[in-house]
Amino acid sequence: MNFETILVETRGRVGLIRLNRPKALNALNQTLLTELMAALETFDADNQIGAMVIMGNEKVFAAGADIKEMATASAVDMLNSEFIPTFDRIRVIKKPIIAAVSGWALGGGSELALSCDMIIAAENAKFGQPEINIGVIPGAGGTQRLAKAVGKALAMEMVLNNRTLNAEEALHYGIVNRVVPTERCFDEALQLATEIAARAPLAVQLGKEAINQAFETSLSEGLANERRAFTLLFASHDQKEGMAAFIEKRPPEWKGQ
Ligand code: DAK
Numbered sequence: 350m351n352f353e354t355i356l357v358e359t360r361g362r363v364g365l366i367r368l369n370r371p372k373a374l375n376a377l378n379q380t381l382l383t384e385l386m387a388a389l390e391t392f393d394a395d396n397q398i399g400a401m402v403i404m405g406n407e408k409v410f411a412a413g414a415d416i417k418e419m420a421t422a423s424a425v426d427m428l429n430s431e432f433i434p435t436f437d438r439i440r441v442i443k444k445p446i447i448a449a450v451s452g453w454a455l456g457g458g459s460e461l462a463l464s465c466d467m468i469i470a471a472e473n474a475k476f477g478q479p480e481i482n483i484g485v486i487p488g489a490g491g492t493q494r495l496a497k498a499v500g501k502a503l504a505m506e507m508v509l510n511n512r513t514l515n516a517e518e519a520l521h522y523g524i525v526n527r528v529v530p531t532e533r534c535f536d537e538a539l540q541l542a543t544e545i546a547a548r549a550p551l552a553v554q555l556g557k558e559a560i561n562q563a564f565e566t567s568l569s570e571g572l573a574n575e576r577r578a579f580t581l582l583f584a585s586h587d588q589k590e591g592m593a594a595f596i597e598k599r600p601p602e603w604k605g606q
Contacts, residue, residue, distance in 0.1 A: 354381035362546035364392030382431035399546025404449035405553035412458025449538035470525040471534035477513035550605035
Protein backbone atom coordinates (compact mmCIF):
# COMPACT_ATOMS: atom_id res chain seq x y z
CA MET A 350 0.00 0.00 0.00
CA ASN A 351 1.47 3.35 -1.07
CA PHE A 352 0.13 6.52 0.48
CA GLU A 353 0.96 10.23 0.59
CA THR A 354 0.27 11.00 4.26
CA ILE A 355 0.76 7.71 6.10
CA LEU A 356 3.38 4.96 6.11
CA VAL A 357 2.07 1.43 6.23
CA GLU A 358 3.84 -1.84 6.89
CA THR A 359 3.29 -5.19 8.52
CA ARG A 360 5.29 -6.73 11.36
CA GLY A 361 4.31 -10.37 11.59
CA ARG A 362 0.55 -10.39 12.19
CA VAL A 363 0.44 -6.68 13.10
CA GLY A 364 -0.58 -3.96 10.65
CA LEU A 365 1.30 -0.76 11.40
CA ILE A 366 0.12 2.70 10.35
CA ARG A 367 2.34 5.71 10.95
CA LEU A 368 0.76 9.15 10.54
CA ASN A 369 3.26 11.02 8.40
CA ARG A 370 2.72 14.75 7.96
CA PRO A 371 5.51 15.83 10.34
CA LYS A 372 5.71 19.44 9.09
CA ALA A 373 2.03 19.94 9.94
CA LEU A 374 2.34 17.96 13.21
CA ASN A 375 0.33 15.15 11.62
CA ALA A 376 -2.73 17.38 11.26
CA LEU A 377 -5.57 15.25 9.98
CA ASN A 378 -6.45 16.52 6.53
CA GLN A 379 -9.01 14.89 4.23
CA THR A 380 -6.33 12.90 2.37
CA LEU A 381 -4.90 11.50 5.59
CA LEU A 382 -8.33 10.48 6.86
CA THR A 383 -9.14 8.74 3.56
CA GLU A 384 -5.79 6.95 3.53
CA LEU A 385 -5.99 5.97 7.20
CA MET A 386 -9.40 4.42 6.66
CA ALA A 387 -8.26 2.57 3.54
CA ALA A 388 -5.31 1.09 5.45
CA LEU A 389 -7.41 0.10 8.48
CA GLU A 390 -10.06 -1.57 6.34
CA THR A 391 -7.46 -3.38 4.24
CA PHE A 392 -5.83 -4.77 7.39
CA ASP A 393 -9.22 -5.64 8.86
CA ALA A 394 -10.05 -7.73 5.80
CA ASP A 395 -6.67 -9.51 5.76
CA ASN A 396 -6.62 -12.91 7.51
CA GLN A 397 -2.87 -12.61 8.02
CA ILE A 398 -3.37 -9.58 10.28
CA GLY A 399 -4.61 -9.92 13.86
CA ALA A 400 -4.21 -6.41 15.29
CA MET A 401 -3.20 -2.91 14.23
CA VAL A 402 -1.10 -0.09 15.64
CA ILE A 403 -1.57 3.59 14.81
CA MET A 404 1.32 5.87 15.73
CA GLY A 405 2.77 9.28 15.01
CA ASN A 406 6.33 10.36 15.78
CA GLU A 407 8.04 11.17 19.09
CA LYS A 408 6.88 14.81 19.12
CA VAL A 409 3.30 14.36 18.04
CA PHE A 410 0.63 11.72 17.57
CA ALA A 411 -1.66 14.18 15.77
CA ALA A 412 -2.38 17.88 16.41
CA GLY A 413 -6.01 17.57 15.36
CA ALA A 414 -7.93 18.38 12.22
CA ASP A 415 -6.01 20.44 9.67
CA ILE A 416 -7.03 23.97 10.69
CA LYS A 417 -5.64 25.47 7.49
CA GLU A 418 -7.82 23.16 5.40
CA MET A 419 -10.87 23.74 7.63
CA ALA A 420 -10.59 27.50 8.19
CA THR A 421 -12.74 28.61 5.26
CA ALA A 422 -15.05 25.58 5.16
CA SER A 423 -18.82 25.94 5.14
CA ALA A 424 -21.18 23.96 7.35
CA VAL A 425 -22.01 21.83 4.30
CA ASP A 426 -18.30 21.18 3.72
CA MET A 427 -18.07 19.96 7.32
CA LEU A 428 -21.15 17.80 6.89
CA ASN A 429 -19.47 16.17 3.90
CA SER A 430 -16.06 16.03 5.57
CA GLU A 431 -14.11 12.77 5.71
CA PHE A 432 -14.17 13.11 9.53
CA ILE A 433 -17.71 11.78 9.78
CA PRO A 434 -17.35 8.58 7.70
CA THR A 435 -13.86 7.96 9.09
CA PHE A 436 -14.88 8.00 12.73
CA ASP A 437 -18.07 6.03 11.98
CA ARG A 438 -16.05 3.40 10.11
CA ILE A 439 -13.35 3.11 12.78
CA ARG A 440 -16.11 2.06 15.20
CA VAL A 441 -16.87 -1.02 13.12
CA ILE A 442 -13.31 -2.24 12.56
CA LYS A 443 -13.39 -5.79 13.94
CA LYS A 444 -9.75 -6.26 14.93
CA PRO A 445 -8.14 -4.48 17.89
CA ILE A 446 -6.44 -1.15 17.20
CA ILE A 447 -3.75 0.13 19.56
CA ALA A 448 -2.69 3.78 19.54
CA ALA A 449 0.94 4.49 20.39
CA VAL A 450 0.75 8.10 21.58
CA SER A 451 3.92 10.17 21.94
CA GLY A 452 3.70 13.93 22.33
CA TRP A 453 0.58 15.85 21.37
CA ALA A 454 -2.77 14.15 20.82
CA LEU A 455 -5.02 17.17 20.35
CA GLY A 456 -8.52 17.72 19.06
CA GLY A 457 -9.22 15.17 16.33
CA GLY A 458 -5.89 13.54 17.25
CA SER A 459 -7.08 12.89 20.78
CA GLU A 460 -10.43 11.72 19.39
CA LEU A 461 -8.59 9.34 17.06
CA ALA A 462 -6.60 7.88 19.97
CA LEU A 463 -9.78 7.53 22.04
CA SER A 464 -11.44 5.73 19.12
CA CYS A 465 -8.76 3.05 19.30
CA ASP A 466 -9.24 0.09 21.64
CA MET A 467 -6.14 0.62 23.74
CA ILE A 468 -3.57 3.37 24.15
CA ILE A 469 0.09 3.04 25.07
CA ALA A 470 1.24 6.49 26.17
CA ALA A 471 4.78 7.80 26.12
CA GLU A 472 5.92 9.82 29.14
CA ASN A 473 5.71 12.95 26.99
CA ALA A 474 2.14 12.29 25.82
CA LYS A 475 -0.36 15.14 26.18
CA PHE A 476 -4.08 14.79 25.51
CA GLY A 477 -6.34 17.76 24.95
CA GLN A 478 -9.39 19.17 23.21
CA PRO A 479 -8.28 22.72 22.32
CA GLU A 480 -11.10 23.37 19.83
CA ILE A 481 -12.42 26.09 22.16
CA ASN A 482 -9.30 28.12 21.26
CA ILE A 483 -10.47 28.27 17.63
CA GLY A 484 -14.12 28.90 18.34
CA VAL A 485 -15.57 25.40 18.05
CA ILE A 486 -16.09 22.22 20.08
CA PRO A 487 -14.95 18.62 19.48
CA GLY A 488 -16.86 17.05 16.57
CA ALA A 489 -15.56 13.48 16.42
CA GLY A 490 -16.54 12.09 19.80
CA GLY A 491 -14.52 14.33 22.11
CA THR A 492 -17.49 15.38 24.20
CA GLN A 493 -18.89 11.83 24.32
CA ARG A 494 -16.00 9.36 24.61
CA LEU A 495 -14.05 11.72 26.83
CA ALA A 496 -16.96 12.36 29.20
CA LYS A 497 -17.56 8.61 29.47
CA ALA A 498 -13.87 7.99 30.08
CA VAL A 499 -12.88 10.78 32.48
CA GLY A 500 -16.25 11.87 33.90
CA LYS A 501 -18.27 15.03 33.50
CA ALA A 502 -16.26 17.49 35.58
CA LEU A 503 -12.91 16.92 33.92
CA ALA A 504 -14.42 16.61 30.42
CA MET A 505 -16.05 20.01 30.97
CA GLU A 506 -12.73 21.55 31.96
CA MET A 507 -10.96 19.99 28.97
CA VAL A 508 -13.56 21.00 26.40
CA LEU A 509 -14.51 24.40 27.83
CA ASN A 510 -11.10 25.56 29.04
CA ASN A 511 -8.49 23.56 27.11
CA ARG A 512 -7.22 21.66 30.15
CA THR A 513 -4.68 19.13 28.84
CA LEU A 514 -3.84 15.82 30.48
CA ASN A 515 -0.28 14.60 30.76
CA ALA A 516 0.50 10.90 30.48
CA GLU A 517 0.27 10.16 34.20
CA GLU A 518 -3.07 11.98 34.45
CA ALA A 519 -4.34 10.07 31.42
CA LEU A 520 -3.35 6.85 33.18
CA HIS A 521 -4.98 7.99 36.41
CA TYR A 522 -8.26 8.69 34.59
CA GLY A 523 -8.15 5.36 32.75
CA ILE A 524 -7.86 6.59 29.17
CA VAL A 525 -4.51 4.86 28.55
CA ASN A 526 -3.34 1.34 29.34
CA ARG A 527 0.12 2.32 30.55
CA VAL A 528 2.82 4.96 30.41
CA VAL A 529 6.21 3.97 29.09
CA PRO A 530 9.51 5.77 28.39
CA THR A 531 9.06 7.81 25.22
CA GLU A 532 11.64 5.84 23.24
CA ARG A 533 9.84 2.57 24.13
CA CYS A 534 6.33 3.68 23.15
CA PHE A 535 6.21 2.10 19.70
CA ASP A 536 7.92 -1.13 20.83
CA GLU A 537 5.48 -1.55 23.74
CA ALA A 538 2.48 -0.97 21.47
CA LEU A 539 3.88 -3.40 18.91
CA GLN A 540 4.54 -5.98 21.63
CA LEU A 541 0.97 -5.72 22.92
CA ALA A 542 -0.44 -5.92 19.39
CA THR A 543 1.80 -8.92 18.59
CA GLU A 544 0.61 -10.79 21.68
CA ILE A 545 -3.07 -10.13 20.92
CA ALA A 546 -2.59 -10.99 17.24
CA ALA A 547 -1.28 -14.42 18.28
CA ARG A 548 -4.48 -15.23 20.17
CA ALA A 549 -7.65 -16.95 18.92
CA PRO A 550 -8.89 -14.47 16.29
CA LEU A 551 -12.63 -15.06 16.67
CA ALA A 552 -12.47 -14.79 20.45
CA VAL A 553 -10.50 -11.54 20.13
CA GLN A 554 -13.05 -10.17 17.67
CA LEU A 555 -16.07 -11.09 19.77
CA GLY A 556 -14.40 -9.97 22.99
CA LYS A 557 -13.79 -6.53 21.46
CA GLU A 558 -17.34 -6.33 20.20
CA ALA A 559 -18.81 -7.35 23.55
CA ILE A 560 -16.76 -4.81 25.52
CA ASN A 561 -17.68 -2.02 23.10
CA GLN A 562 -21.34 -2.89 23.54
CA ALA A 563 -20.96 -2.26 27.27
CA PHE A 564 -20.75 1.45 26.43
CA GLU A 565 -23.83 1.48 24.24
CA THR A 566 -26.43 -0.85 25.75
CA SER A 567 -28.14 -1.56 29.05
CA LEU A 568 -26.52 -4.12 31.35
CA SER A 569 -29.14 -6.76 30.56
CA GLU A 570 -28.77 -6.27 26.80
CA GLY A 571 -25.00 -6.33 27.15
CA LEU A 572 -25.07 -9.52 29.17
CA ALA A 573 -27.40 -11.14 26.62
CA ASN A 574 -25.02 -10.11 23.81
CA GLU A 575 -22.09 -11.50 25.75
CA ARG A 576 -23.86 -14.83 26.28
CA ARG A 577 -24.69 -15.11 22.57
CA ALA A 578 -21.08 -14.38 21.63
CA PHE A 579 -19.76 -16.84 24.22
CA THR A 580 -22.12 -19.55 22.99
CA LEU A 581 -21.30 -18.84 19.34
CA LEU A 582 -17.62 -19.52 20.02
CA PHE A 583 -18.56 -23.13 20.81
CA ALA A 584 -19.31 -23.47 17.10
CA SER A 585 -15.68 -22.62 16.29
CA HIS A 586 -12.70 -24.85 15.57
CA ASP A 587 -10.62 -22.67 17.87
CA GLN A 588 -12.77 -23.40 20.94
CA LYS A 589 -12.33 -27.16 20.39
CA GLU A 590 -8.63 -26.66 19.70
CA GLY A 591 -8.03 -24.35 22.68
CA MET A 592 -9.65 -26.67 25.18
CA ALA A 593 -8.09 -29.82 23.69
CA ALA A 594 -4.67 -28.17 23.76
CA PHE A 595 -5.11 -27.26 27.43
CA ILE A 596 -6.04 -30.85 28.32
CA GLU A 597 -3.22 -32.30 26.19
CA LYS A 598 -0.73 -29.80 27.69
CA ARG A 599 0.38 -28.40 24.33
CA PRO A 600 0.20 -24.95 22.70
CA PRO A 601 -2.99 -24.36 20.67
CA GLU A 602 -2.93 -23.84 16.92
CA TRP A 603 -5.49 -21.19 16.07
CA LYS A 604 -7.17 -21.15 12.69
CA GLY A 605 -9.59 -18.27 13.11
CA GLN A 606 -12.38 -20.67 12.26
N1 DAK B 1 -3.70 22.10 11.59
C1 DAK B 1 -2.86 22.60 10.67
N2 DAK B 1 -1.57 22.88 10.91
C2 DAK B 1 -1.10 22.67 12.13
C3 DAK B 1 -1.91 22.15 13.16
C4 DAK B 1 -3.28 21.86 12.85
N3 DAK B 1 -4.13 21.30 13.74
N4 DAK B 1 -1.17 22.05 14.29
C5 DAK B 1 0.06 22.48 13.96
N5 DAK B 1 0.11 22.86 12.68
C6 DAK B 1 1.24 23.39 11.94
C7 DAK B 1 1.55 24.83 12.35
O1 DAK B 1 0.71 25.72 11.65
C8 DAK B 1 2.98 24.94 11.94
O2 DAK B 1 3.03 25.10 10.54
P1 DAK B 1 4.03 26.23 9.87
O3 DAK B 1 3.67 27.51 10.50
O4 DAK B 1 5.41 25.75 10.23
O5 DAK B 1 3.71 26.13 8.41
C9 DAK B 1 3.53 23.54 12.24
O6 DAK B 1 2.42 22.67 12.28
C10 DAK B 1 4.25 23.48 13.59
O7 DAK B 1 3.33 23.97 14.57
P2 DAK B 1 3.76 25.01 15.73
O8 DAK B 1 4.80 25.94 15.23
O9 DAK B 1 2.52 25.60 16.27
O10 DAK B 1 4.43 23.99 16.78
P3 DAK B 1 4.58 24.19 18.35
O11 DAK B 1 5.48 23.06 18.78
O12 DAK B 1 4.94 25.59 18.70
O13 DAK B 1 3.11 23.93 18.95
C11 DAK B 1 1.02 22.73 19.15
C12 DAK B 1 2.55 22.65 18.90
C13 DAK B 1 0.45 21.33 18.89
C14 DAK B 1 0.75 23.10 20.63
C15 DAK B 1 0.38 23.81 18.24
O14 DAK B 1 0.81 23.55 16.90
C16 DAK B 1 -1.12 23.81 18.26
O15 DAK B 1 -1.75 24.32 19.20
N6 DAK B 1 -1.73 23.27 17.17
C17 DAK B 1 -3.20 23.31 16.99
C18 DAK B 1 -3.88 22.29 17.88
C19 DAK B 1 -5.39 22.35 17.74
O16 DAK B 1 -6.03 23.41 17.95
N7 DAK B 1 -5.97 21.24 17.40
C20 DAK B 1 -7.44 21.11 17.29
C21 DAK B 1 -7.81 21.34 15.84
S1 DAK B 1 -9.58 21.32 15.62
C22 DAK B 1 -15.12 17.15 12.42
C23 DAK B 1 -14.85 16.48 13.59
C24 DAK B 1 -13.69 16.79 14.30
C25 DAK B 1 -12.85 17.80 13.87
C26 DAK B 1 -13.11 18.43 12.69
C27 DAK B 1 -14.25 18.12 11.95
N8 DAK B 1 -16.37 16.89 11.67
C28 DAK B 1 -17.32 15.95 12.32
C29 DAK B 1 -16.59 17.40 10.42
C30 DAK B 1 -11.67 18.09 14.66
C31 DAK B 1 -11.29 19.39 14.91
C32 DAK B 1 -9.96 19.65 15.46
O17 DAK B 1 -9.16 18.79 15.73
